[in-house]
Amino acid sequence: MFSSFAIALCGGLLIGLAASLLMVVNGRIAGVSGIISGALWRSESAGSAIGWQVYFLAGLVLSGLLLATPLEAWLAIEPVVISARGIALPTLLLAGLLVGLGSSLGNGCTSGHCICGMGRLSPRSIAASLLFMLVGVIAAVLLS
Structure with missing residues (x-):
């Protein structure tokens, strides 16, 4: 529809x-x-x-x-x-911890930087958003 x-x-x-x-x-x-x-x-x-x-x-x-x-x-x-078949629980827990650590180190997550920060034209948020996307693309290419 x-x-x-x-x-x-x-x-x-x-x-x-x-x-x-x-x-x-x-x-x-x-x-x-x-x-x-x-x-x-x-x-x-x-x-x-x-x-x-x-x-x-x-x-x-x-x-x-x-x-x-x-x-x-x-x-x-x-x-x-969303299914986690084939992915071990320790791997999922480690991934979650790394996301939390990255969010803490980057002073925010994608919602804060990509949606709100870029909307306010914050240079720090624009740089963080570009880095998020770059790392996401690299991870997708390497892990697929």
Whole structure:
């Protein structure tokens, strides 16, 4: 019914809108690694109330769950199935740790640098985004 391009375009527009709204309404950058960090390691001065980070992360998960079945039925698209067959659990854990380490060393992840930072024309984010893509291409070529 709809092309993959149209679905990807709508998804990209929604991500950009959400990142812009978070910046305008809350004055925060929608960098998911920083949001997760803020949700997990809240400071003593933040108090015991649930922070906005928890609501943001819950919205990410719940919106995906709520839209998964209707989109599949309405748009007649095949769901994406991610499988780790053939990859050992220690390899997956090491990969996750390396991604977390890289996100920490790079002061952000792809959502913060590629979506928000490049949108603000940040030279540091542009350099980080180019490096992310270069390493991704190299890894894909070497591991495929």
